[in-house]
Amino acid sequence: MSGKGAAAGYGFVARFFHWLIFLLLAAQYAVGSIMPHIGRKTLDEGWVAWHLSLGAAILAVIVARLLWRLLHPVAPHEALAPWELGLSRITHIALYGLVLVMTMLGWAAANYRGWEVKLFGLVTLPALAAKGTPWAHTAGGIHNVLVYVLLGFIVLHVAGALYHHFVKHDRVLQRMLAG
Ligand code: HEM
Numbered sequence: 001m002s003g004k005g006a007a008a009g010y011g012f013v014a015r016f017f018h019w020l021i022f023l024l025l026a027a028q029y030a031v032g033s034i035m036p037h038i039g040r041k042t043l044d045e046g047w048v049a050w051h052l053s054l055g056a057a058i059l060a061v062i063v064a065r066l067l068w069r070l071l072h073p074v075a076p077h078e079a080l081a082p083w084e085l086g087l088s089r090i091t092h093i094a095l096y097g098l099v100l101v102m103t104m105l106g107w108a109a110a111n112y113r114g115w116e117v118k119l120f121g122l123v124t125l126p127a128l129a130a131k132g133t134p135w136a137h138t139a140g141g142i143h144n145v146l147v148y149v150l151l152g153f154i155v156l157h158v159a160g161a162l163y164h165h166f167v168k169h170d171r172v173l174q175r176m177l178a179g
């Protein structure tokens with residue numbers, strides 16, 4: 001993730017994407033918890049429609065963010081111990097990966113119900129599975145479990161940021177706030 005030519009810190013775009021995903025995920029967790037439990041008679045309106053729209057936006061932003069990140073390498077903070085470097089790498093890859101996988105599974109789970117997923121209310125995304133496809137039902141079940149796995153990694157990630165700021169007193173958190 002780093003290497004020759006890597007920047008010393010996060011630029012404006014990387015920081016903007018990071019906090020935008022944070023806000024979108026916070027909203028998505030709230031909506032996912034408020035919306036009715038999805039069953040055969042549930043309609044894609046109200047909070048459910050919000051969940052699908054927000055989810056499609058999260059997918060678009062995380063893909064753009066990942067592409068930006070791959071094109072703009074950033075060196076890790078220079079004062080990290082080897083175990084900190086290893087754990088933060090694993091956590092960051094898990095966060096990117098889980099968000100990406102969760103949106104794809106949610107998309108398939110919506111198609112299972114016969115619901116369309118629209119990006120920014122304009123572009124209808126192609127169906128990943130036809131209505132009633134068994135694997136897309138399983139995708140919904142996995143989506144509901146990964147809700148907690150992703151939350152676990154977010155807690156670990158935030159704990160790491162607070163540990164650096166309040167215990168180690170280094171610039172790790174500052175890098176993501178002010179560059
Ligand atoms: C990372 C982004 C996402 C998060 C954090 C998230 C979170 C959640 C939560 C908290 C639930 C409720 C789980 C439960 O009732 O046990 C849920 C269910 C669901 N989500 Fe998402 N979601 C995300 C992305 C998406 C996307 C992109 C779509 C579709 C476009 C989607 C479609 C659904 C559907 C259809 C369900 C019901 C699944 C079922 O029970 O069959 N989600 N999601």
Ligand code: HEM
Pocket residue numbers: 018021022025069074076077088092093095096099154157158161162172173174175176
């Ligand atoms: C209060 C909440 C959060 C805080 C304080 C926080 C803090 C930070 C900090 C300080 C870094 C830089 C780490 C470094 O320099 O090595 C970072 C990177 C990162 N954060 Fe967060 N974060 C938060 C929420 C989230 C959430 C919800 C996600 C979910 C996707 C996330 C995903 C990431 C990823 C993937 C990176 C790695 C960036 C890269 O190098 O490409 N963060 N975060």
